[in-house]
Amino acid sequence: MVERSHGVQSWIDRLSQAELPALTSVVRDLQHLSQRSDASVQQLADILLRDATLTSKVLRVANSVYYNPSQESIRTISRAIVLIGFDNVRLISLSVSLIDGLLIQAPRQQLLELLARSFHAAVQARNLGGYVLGNHAEEVFIAALLHHLGELAFWSCGGAQVDELTAALEVPGVDEDEAVRGVLGTSFRQLTQGLAKSWGLGELVSLAHAGSSHADPALRAVQLGVRISEAALQGWGSSEMEAVLGRVAPFIGLNAEEALQQVLASAEEAVKVASTFGAGKLCRLIPSTDPEQIVGQQQARKASLLQPDLLVMQQALQDLGLMANQRGNVDLILDTLLKGLHRGAGLERVMLAVLADEQRCFKVKRVLGEQSEQWLREFVLPAVQVEQPHIFSYALRHREAIWMGVPATYSLNELVTLPIRQSLGTGMFFIAPLMAGNREVGVLYADCRVSGRALRHEQFVAFQRFTLLAGRCLGALSKR
The missing domain is CATH 1.10.3210.10 (Hypothetical protein af1432)
Known part of the structure; x- marks a missing residue:
């Protein structure tokens, strides 16, 4: 034996x-x-x-x-x-x-x-x-x-x-x-x-x-x-x-x-x-x-991938609406925001990059979705680059949500710089500024590159609504 x-x-x-x-x-x-x-x-x-x-x-x-x-x-x-x-x-x-x-x-x-x-x-x-x-x-x-x-x-x-x-x-x-x-x-x-x-x-x-x-x-x-x-x-x-x-x-x-x-x-x-x-x-x-x-x-695999869930999206929007009036805490606001975009709107990868180091650079604060964890460790972008302007600072400066990868934004393609493509990949994405009243907080980013599926109009509408509502929540919080 x-x-x-x-x-x-x-x-x-x-x-x-x-x-x-x-x-x-x-x-x-x-x-x-x-x-x-x-x-x-x-x-x-x-x-x-x-x-x-x-x-x-x-x-x-x-x-x-x-x-x-x-x-x-x-x-x-x-x-x-x-x-x-x-x-x-x-x-x-x-x-x-x-x-x-x-x-x-x-x-x-x-x-x-x-x-x-x-x-x-x-x-x-x-x-x-x-x-x-x-x-x-x-x-x-x-x-x-x-x-x-x-x-x-x-x-x-x-x-x-x-x-x-x-x-x-x-x-x-x-x-x-x-x-x-x-x-x-x-x-x-x-x-x-x-x-x-x-x-x-x-x-x-x-x-x-x-x-x-x-x-x-x-x-x-x-x-x-x-x-x-x-x-x-x-x-x-x-x-x-x-x-x-x-x-x-x-x-x-x-x-x-x-x-x-x-x-x-x-x-x-x-x-x-x-x-x-x-x-x-x-x-x-x-x-x-x-x-x-x-x-x-x-x-x-595509059939089993993330699909929009209207019930989750409506609940997240409702929760953010309540927090805008009742002043929820920052973590709860951001968790609800990313959950609504990811599970509610069906956006496969969602990222919040905030202004950090005395607003000199963008650093990732929150992520959700497959293949997004590495952004927390690796993604850093200078906030201002005169020699090489980029889409993150552009979105924040113009204070509007942008749908990249459609004909209306082809003129902005050069703002998607090589470092951004190396970190995030290539293809369609949504990007929008996140504000707290008039104060610049950072930028929200979302895509569906896990499956390679095209983004849809209803997802962009949801992305805009969530961004504005989260901004109201953060603005109310900053007035305390």
Whole structure:
């Protein structure tokens, strides 16, 4: 009977010595080889020839159309290295070892899904790396493939504790990280980093769990590949995928549509790679790129998106009317205002940017809606820019609500400056000044860019009404 493991070192010892010794040995030796500048063909061949089954599988993959389109027969490891390259043979060897080592027993669904996601992430990362790295794309593939190594190893070899964690994760409202810590005594991230250090997997595997501020393009490729594989599970047209594409596009120097096409092509390639490596059962778990299915996903998403709610809007307007006469507090006024615009008028993203720092700049005070949280942290705009006037100061100065993106306001398009487009995106939006009597408070902004739907006349009318009514509330408050 396998003893219960608790804590990161306990799991490292168990996985390395009792459960996965063969995999540990091969992975460690292959990675050590990559770190030696004088590594030879024979040294790589020697590692593989220790295991006849592994050798035969590597040769089968090397002879596949994916790696050997000329179909020139490859019968030895040394010949494979000559024809398809040292790094490719090492990558194939490590991938096949991982599949064999983890799927040796009857694999659980959690393991299959995570391994499929890992292969998807690896191909996405390698192809992104191809845009920004002169070489070392194979290292990026391996780092993304092993990004969830600790979790993969647990679902493969965790024994009774796998059943325990499965049960814990099925409890409604459970915090997944807390459940994992409760059963394992450590997190999956710490287990992956511990195994990476113990197995000598190199810096890239460990650093990929660090924050996104790291400037190394290889590391960014790994992190983006992993995020794409996660977002794809929500649908190619999901808000999660849109957010990831917003980072992918500038990273590889493409626009959003071109970046999506690159990502879709990589997803199709991931299916071929998984099949080539002998993991055909993973193929159906990598999100499909079939155009009809993508359209269906996008339509289903739009159907479920925010819709105007007249009852919510009427209640919010009524509440603001009462507060204009009874002088409600500022927080309640602003909460009612944003709720009315978001849930009532059906505006997907709403933002209040107030004049701050002695009225020298606009800073975000309140937001509501998907993809708007980052504005609280990142959006700052100088209030006055003589050399580059912008739509925020224009709206405040002219004291009128503006519907940008319609013919009547085309003449103002140059006021939507590059910093504004980078922060808020492109397309239609509403903007209006928020006043407290004659005092300038800031600017209200709203759009429907989560879905890309066009804004409607009735929404603009509601936007104007809410803005004026909130101004009356704040004006009444300031007369106290």
